[in-house]
Amino acid sequence: MSDLKLRVKEMVIERLKLEGMTPDQIEDEAPLFGDGLGLDSIDALELVLGIEQVFGVKIEDEAAGLKAFKSVRALTDFIAEHSKA
Amino acid sequence: MTDIPAHLPHRYPFLLVDRVLEREAGVRVVAEKLVTNGEPYLQGHFEGRPLVPGVLLLEMLAQAGGFLEADPLHGAAIFLAGVQDARFKAPALPGDRLRLDVRAEGAFAGLMKVRGTVSCEGRELCTASLLVKRL
Numbered sequence: 001m002s003d004l005k006l007r008v009k010e011m012v013i014e015r016l017k018l019e020g021m022t023p024d025q026i027e028d029e030a031p032l033f034g035d036g037l038g039l040d041s042i043d044a045l046e047l048v049l050g051i052e053q054v055f056g057v058k059i060e061d062e063a064a065g066l067k068a069f070k071s072v073r074a075l076t077d078f079i080a081e082h083s084k085a
Numbered sequence: 086m087t088d089i090p091a092h093l094p095h096r097y098p099f100l101l102v103d104r105v106l107e108r109e110a111g112v113r114v115v116a117e118k119l120v121t122n123g124e125p126y127l128q129g130h131f132e133g134r135p136l137v138p139g140v141l142l143l144e145m146l147a148q149a150g151g152f153l154e155a156d157p158l159h160g161a162a163i164f165l166a167g168v169q170d171a172r173f174k175a176p177a178l179p180g181d182r183l184r185l186d187v188r189a190e191g192a193f194a195g196l197m198k199v200r201g202t203v204s205c206e207g208r209e210l211c212t213a214s215l216l217v218k219r220l
Contacts, residue, residue, distance in 0.1 A: 041166075045216070049190060049198065059193065
């Protein structure tokens with residue numbers, strides 16, 4: 001598992017208080033919302049705040065969120081792409 | 086001086102902000118609520134020992150948070166969507182001048198998170214995060 005992907009999973013678990021869950025239990029390709037982890041709109045806001053706080057990356061609008069929250073892999077790519085600047 | 090009824094649709098007996106001291110829309114609001122023995126809810130909470138219900142301290146923070154919005158809330162569909170990490174450290178009593186300090190933490194997809202503190206004479210009585218949804 002890449003270092004960044006692991007940190008993303010740890011942030012998701014910590015920010016959303018997914019107690020008892022470990023990073024290896026979150027599949028890279030599973031959707032964060034809907035059928036995957038089954039997160040809701042409040043979780044989405046928590047993730048937006050967590051991503052900004054931990055990685056310094058802003059998710060500006062719903063379109064960006066839709067792209068970034070597709071899966072852990074998509075979110076990791078999004079953070080890697082936007083934290084370069 | 087902010088015209089409170091012009092901004093908030095709440096009315097007696099549920100208007101729980103008396104004064105806005107500082108206001109930076111979208112960032113921070115500091116407001117006040119003066120608690121008196123005339124508050125209707127103190128008649129029954131509790132007999133012989135009046136103290137402001139904790140949930141009303143949260144409501145005060147929510148109403149103060151309404152001033153983070155630049156435009157008046159009359160007719161706006163805004164609802165409380167969540168309360169997180171609420172702590173009640175000491176009761177609010179008749180005679181207290183409550184300071185309501187609310188800061189915006191962030192927003193996404195119609196949801197806004199704020200962090201609020203109710204204090205009296207420098208002492209924290211209540212802290213909580215509120216989630217507010219705009220439909």
